[in-house]
Amino acid sequence: MSYTIEGKTGIWEIVVGLEVHAQIVSNSKLFSGASTRFGGEPNSQVSLVDAAFPGMLPVINKECVAQAVRTGLGLNARINLQSRFDRKNYFYADLPQGYQISQFEYPIVGEGTVEIELQNGETRQIGITRLHMEQDAGKLLHDQDPSRSFVDLNRSGIALMEIVSEPDIRAPEEAGAYLRKLRQILRYLGTCDGNMEEGSMRADVNVSVRKAGEPFRTRCEIKNVNSIRFVMQAIEAEAVRQIEIWENGGEVDQETRLFDAARGETRTMRSKEDAHDYRYFPDPDLLPLVIEQSWVDELKKALPELPDAKRARFQQEYGITSYDAGVLVAEQITADFFETVAKGRDGKLAVTWVTGDLFAALNRTSRTLEDSPVSAASLGKMLDLITDGTINGKIAKDVFETMVETGDEPEDIVEKKGLKQVTDTGVIDTAIDDIMTKHADKVAEYRSGKDKLFGFFVGQVMKETKGKANPALVNEALKAKLDQ
Amino acid sequence: MSLDIATTRRIAKLARIGLADDELETVRQKLDGILDWFNQLSEVNVEGIAPMVGTETEAMRQREDVVTDGNCQEAVLSCAPDKSGPFYTVPKVIE
Amino acid sequence: MLTGLTLTEARAGLAARKFSARELAAAHLSAINSLNPKLNAYITVIPEKDVLAAADSSDAHYAAGTARPMEGLPIGIKDLFCTRGVKTTAASKMLADFIPPYESTVTAQLLASGSVFLGKTNLDEFAMGSANINSAAGPVVSPWQRKGDEKAALVPGGSSGGSAAAVAAGLALAATGTDTGGSIRQPAAYCGIVGLKPTYGRCSRWGTIAFASSLDQAGPMTRTVADAALMLEAMAGFDEKDSTSANKPVPAFSKAVGKSVKGLRVGIPAEYRAPGLAPEISAIWEQGIAWLREAGCEIVDVSLPHTRYGLATYYIIAPAECSSNLARYDGVRFGSRAEAPSLDELYERTRAEGFGEEVRNRILMGTYVLSAGYYDAYYLKAQKVRNLIRRDFTEAFEKVDVLLAPTAPSAAFAQGENSSDPVQMYLNDIFTVPASMAGVPALSVPAGLDSQGLPLGLQIIGRHFDEETVLSAGSVIEAAAGFTHKPALFAEAGL
């Protein structure tokens, strides 16, 4: 355990737990048939149920339940075949019912774990306490009118998963790694798009500090932090604040705080005294949610391969390093791209081209894999041209650049530009003879012991053959002729 | 246990029912009387008895994930006591 | 006299073209005109042209031979059912101008069966009350009068008091009610009509303004048991928009009416013989037992040991649910709104001004029993006791087929009586609440008059989803009692 903060009175460690709200990917809302599409005209994706009109009733969306179960399975968590919905009662302008339907006492998913990897390659297990389903709230707009706030209920009632971690996180870096890993899993599963800017994934951060070996001290909750970087900054700022209070003989109050990213500090949102009394009780409009083990098994069977498993398989199947495999599985699209390139080919060669030349080219042209000018199939065909000796590695670089520029197929480029590798030893021998004649002085130097000149001759021969000569053949013939 | 005025005030605040002080006292007395009457339940032995949630006649039905509702902005806004364009309004909230 | 018919008689008359649906509707509108100012049974009367247009459409159906089960029958709708384009107030200032852009499932089904709606009947605000004195539209006056004390304005019972008074006084052939702790059965008993609370889940709750979701159940209020069966056939049925709606076929309830009850085991719950039970109530109960025995029933003594805790349990659970259900009345999306400079003040003023005293008190009580530190002692405890109450019924129904008990502990009382002490008022529900807690069906049938000339009702309680046996037993009581009394105020309008 490496991350600590040094205070006046000694070394402090931080204790962090995260509550992540992740919007479930579904067509319609958790309890109504209104659309979940992002960015619709205000209050257009709202049913009378979402607006809580008198007599309106909730009916649960089966796909949302399935998504929660899939996520639970992806987090190696216990699936509760019986769960229940409770009402969390409070008044706010973005909450039409005056309560949020949530799962309080009996969530659909119980304990699980997520493995995170740190910069130094170490791994850690972060415990998942629970995952439950609940309704999202609407949105308030404050800058449209001098005296009024405006209410848009399009988001109201969209399904959320609240994923609660154990207080197992001990460093800002771990919080970042946890969030990235969680987002990766959700995206692989297709249960949440993980888009923090659009608010489809948001984090509440619980932070406390303690001296080594102590029990937990009072924690504060920092609400609704909307980027991984801010989560990491908020943890650090909050830990420093708490340490200062303790060290000055004060007492940290349990409270809800907000992170002010511009100032890099947290500030009070509400204190314990005006903490809400949510008056949770079972929602009498709904019955207990009972699911079958056989259905859970079906969902499990249909799960996609998850990042950890894929990474292990890539290492094993393609003989690539753990680091490379980690880079490749970070995003599902990268992993799929790589696998198309590498399938039935040399995995190491594939990984070099994908993470090296291709990523560099994308970077240079500000593109992503989604709109890559070189398709995985084309890149694969290019690797075939290298492997079967049609082109050598150096020519391949040129061919690849042309592919990036034009999007043409590698074999067409080779054909059109006449880039086929020269393997005719006669041609190579002639070129060598020419070079040796031209540089008789250098030949003499070489023969008198200046071995280093060998590379010069290789370069000259390659130049003479416009780079198309097979480098191995060139080496072999040169050696024979020079050493005569 | 007797209901005090501070608790009555806190409950009224939680329920967002604005009551003047004299009304609060009237309410306190009414509720206190009813709470006394509730104390008869203390004599019922409920050991090992599960709470009854709803009428528990069956498990919950689940609907298919299709868009069948919404797209009725006019109806949704038709009864609003105050609105601005496609929005409901509330007094300005400072977040 | 068209306003005095039963649904069944009116249906036959219409089918035989003895009178038209238009005449039937017009007779009722004129009865409402003359008597509603006195009774205040309707909050909203649907405009004459709309009522008559609906009646004309029914006449066309009869002419075309496509008449539906309730074709042309004029009925009242409790103002708790949302009706598209027709003001729906729940008898609250909060919804004084609320015009729903949707139709409740129950009223939609009634319309689809050919019923003609006359208007929206008065009730206790948000269905909270047992006397229909808690209405923003003013109290309902019972059409019945005490012998020798004709000036006293009697309550019709509640919360479906407007529906009960309208049916009793000839202002509708029948009406819908909702029953949370007795709100159909108790006013039916007070007004000398039949009221049926079906099994929880039998009728959809969608579009009916909620009071206590785990208890609310819609049902018919009619002049006869056969009418209740006919109307329930139209109201009941599975609704996928209500998660608590039972996915069960609707039986032909009418076939159960008049069916022999020979060999039926009728339980008499010992605990309903509460000390201090009025002698006249005891007497009518004994009479009911005798009638059923004569009809061939086997009378069995049973015990429902947790009966006495039913009321307190109910008055914890129902307010708890209502405190949450009524949170949506916040002055933002519909309903009345009190302007205020801040959001919290908007909520507090809107809700203080919009809700009447009883509703406010129940919301506060419900908020209290759910709040931190009190939840376990009140709400959780009540839910456990509720389970014991349900178990009492389940065990009793292992020995018997139905239970027989009084509907209410007294006949109707006068406005102003019983109203200062809420607990005293709650006692009116003592015999109706246990069946609500258990979710079982229960029927109130008028069985006779007390010494003041006021109606008394008997209650038949059955197993979950066994309304049929309840109706069979109820029709035996009905036939034996031969209750044909009419209230002092009865609108004798029509042909």
Ligand SMILES: [Mg+2]
């Ligand atoms: Mg949270």
Ligand SMILES: [Zn+2]
């Ligand atoms: Zn949450």
